[in-house]
């Protein structure tokens with residue numbers, strides 16, 4: 001989100017780079033007729049360097065971006081693609097513009113990482129003016145903090161017109177009668193909270209929630225066999241001792257609750 | 264030379280097939296936060312927790328709506344939103360192919376209706392949140408066992424609650440309060 005800026009903030013008055021009218025056609029021609037490697041020049045405008053590490057991970061043999069002819073060069077004068085990483089900081093705006101001017105037309109500008117797209121985690125720092133698009137016109141945004149090498153390759157494929165974009169802006173409007181379901185309404189609320197908390201304490205929020213959910217579904221499913229038997233059967237199939245331990249703990253809480261130990 | 268060749272053949276091809284074949288990522292990979300608007304109660308816990316303010320809440324009292332907005336371009340994929348969400352409406356998925364050519368495509372909005380306060384009639388909280396909290400409290404037996412009073416209490420805006428409290432205090436009278 002870009003919140004509207006007050007007229008007196010420094011970045012509100014930044015002049016935008018002007019592009020020739022023919023620019024879109026020139027870029028199209030570059031993408032269509034490029035018969036050689038696409039040369040990439042990186043500009044770090046002020047991120048944490050995580051993005052640079054992922055870019056280099058993307059050109060290692062494991063991901064090998066060079067097999068698509070994507071090559072990192074040392075000078076913007078050789079570049080077809082300018083890769084801006086990091087938030088647009090006060091100090092790096094002029095160098096970023098110089099790199100932009102130095103690259104021959106037509107050029108493709110890629111904004112890399114959360115910082116490049118919008119300022120990311122640094123968006124509200126005193127020295128940050130936002131994303132790359134606050135200084136130069138951007139063609140492709142690659143979100144991520146940092147984007148993984150695979151996301152990097154995907155982003156370049158989108159920039160070079162090889163792959164289509166997947167993400168689309170969506171809007172959900174609340175329908176009439178839409179209601180958020182309460183999970184496991186048959187299990188007493190207090191017991192559910194205790195079980196979930198304990199699972200999350202032992203396994204963290206994600207696995208904890210998943211494990212608690214599994215345990216509660218076991219309690220919740222109507223079956224002929226008693227719950228202890230079902231849990232025992234589930235644990236027999238479970239090869240992870242850590243999960244078995246958490247399940248055992250949840251089960252002891254449950255037994256205590258059933259015998260009236262918990263209120 | 265022979266040794267090197269042998270090593271090369273032993274290693275085989277290390278390069279992944281992506282993008283020609285799908286890339287396998289770990290099941291707990293932190294990719295795009297997937298928002299399930301049906302489960303969302305617009306409580307804004309995620310907006311408060313989100314470190315880079317990728318999630319924002321826009322309340323429009325005139326239209327009686329509250330919009331939940333995320334910018335994937337701002338998101339740092341930390342999972343704080345998933346951690347705090349009370350209903351499990353948001354979860355980080357394994358989706359990582361997020362590159363776009365226009366910044367607008369990085370946003371997702373969900374617009375929810377605001378419920379009017381039962382006392383003054385002004386919209387004050389998302390209708391889904393009020394319904395969810397009422398249902399949860401009812402499942403837990405209600406406040407002092409009175410489900411109808413619980414429902415009214417949840418559906419009253421903070422301003423009215425304050426006013427009611429003040430009225431009650433006035434009716435009791437200060438002298439009476441001191442002796443209690």
Ligand code: SF4
Nearest residue numbers: 047048050113114115
């Ligand atoms: S997007 Fe994240 S990893 Fe990349 S420079 Fe910014 S903070 Fe660092």
Ligand code: SF4
Nearest residue numbers: 313338339341342344
């Ligand atoms: S993953 Fe982190 S940065 Fe992204 S929306 Fe959730 S809380 Fe915000």
Ligand code: SF4
Nearest residue numbers: 303304306307309348
């Ligand atoms: S925390 Fe969950 S329920 Fe609350 S607004 Fe965020 S996604 Fe919706």
